[in-house]
Amino acid sequence: MQKQTKNTSRREAILKVFQGAGILSLGGLVWGAYLNKAKASKLVLRPPAALKEDDFLKACIKCGACVQACPYETLRLAQPQEEIPVGTPFFNPRLVPCHMCVDVPCVPVCPTNALDIQKLIPIGELNTPKNMDVNQMDVGVAVIDEKSCIAYWGIQCDACYRACPLINEAISLEFERNERTGKHAFLKPIINPDTCTGCGKCEHACVTEKAAIFVLPREVAEGKAGNFYIKGWEKNDEDRLKTDKSESTIKGRTNDEDYLNDWEDLIDD
């Protein structure tokens, strides 16, 4: 009798351990899946001087100090219904762009350095809030959809060009003869991604129904050439050839001639 109760209690204990493990892993699965999904939203414009998105999500404690420091109500904290990690600061330039305050009040108030002063300090200057240069900010980069930009149609519009705080640096106008009429010019806005800060004033100013010029985070907007291509006309770039050890051909096959003989790989089912 006693042996039996002992046995039952051991069975119970083991069962409890597995029940706990089961509940825990179920919870962890759902919770973890949600975290991965929430982290995956990349189309977010963060405040100036924000760390890279992955590091920013680690670092932001969601206190809203930057939001309260922003004098134009540009910055907002994400609410649960928005597809942005809840509580993190962001802005939508179509509604309110970043006005690029000279003193950048949103950055030094950050308690965790998720907004890092260092990112706005020009090279060689001391790392103090006084030395911040707002033109160094890099929220994202403006992109033009030439098909919906009416300036590319030939209609005169330079709203984005006039709105740009770095006029002629971040957006310039390219004049081109309009062959259709034979007597007019296209005034095409051209973005220089190296100087564009991503403030979004162009997106805010754009006259089309849905902005034809808009700001995207740099990692979304930009491609990457990789290091296979050398700019032969640049001395420094050509020197890479001498030091680079990466292989140009991917070797996988035992015999290179089989590339032509191996039909089965070439034909799709």
Next chain:
Amino acid sequence: MTNVIIKNRFLILRRISQLGILFLFVGANLFAWNVLVGDLSTAHVFDAFYLTDPHAILQMLFAGFIVGTDALIGGLIILLFYALFAGRAFCSWVCPMNMVTDSALWLRKKWRLNEIQFNTPIKRNIRYWVLILGLILSLISGVAAFEFVSPVSMLHRGIIFGMGFGWAAIAVIFLFDLLVLKNGWCGHVCPIGAFYSFTGKFHWIKVQHTVENCTDCLDCIKACPEPQVLRIIGKESGAISNSECTNCGRCIEVCNDHALKFIKKEKIQEEK
């Protein structure tokens, strides 16, 4: 009237504390006051220093981020305040979710739902597992896991910066506490309470029980949101040493026999 105030003196003080803190935060947002700027995750105090949620800091460390010194010091101040002084008082004196769950409890008692409730399989120590799971997930996913889903943060942040659909999360907590489990969120699930229970083992302010005055009416146990901490009631004199006690003072208010009172640590030692 005065009797009602005296019978609810800690409840009134707690509501003043909870609402006052929120009031200062909201005022900072609306009128640019500088007493408490931010929210309960991090507050900038008088533009001089920061106070930070140590549980959030811990998650961020697990996520692999070296927190800035401002926030780190702020977190230490809060951690030491509760660990050495106030115990788990955050839950009953600061956290705004306490008002939500307390109203659910009040309605639960009014509708007498406790009388028809069956035993639930959920144990109070599940909150420690939620705490641990949150830290593990922070480690794996590289973000502060609980901060990404915390209804507590949604509530205080929502009140200060705009609620959005956050009210849905709050409603879920309210209904869970009202219909599913008594003291469900604060007493069983929330890892913030678990965190402060874990760190607050040696706090000063405790509730002291004098068994000679006790009439075994058990009103204190009925009123207590964490009744497991009141094991010594009617058995022996001493301080409530279980750090799951939130120092809400509800037991002291309902006691008609002067058998319970708040006490400082030095006094506990003297009386021993």
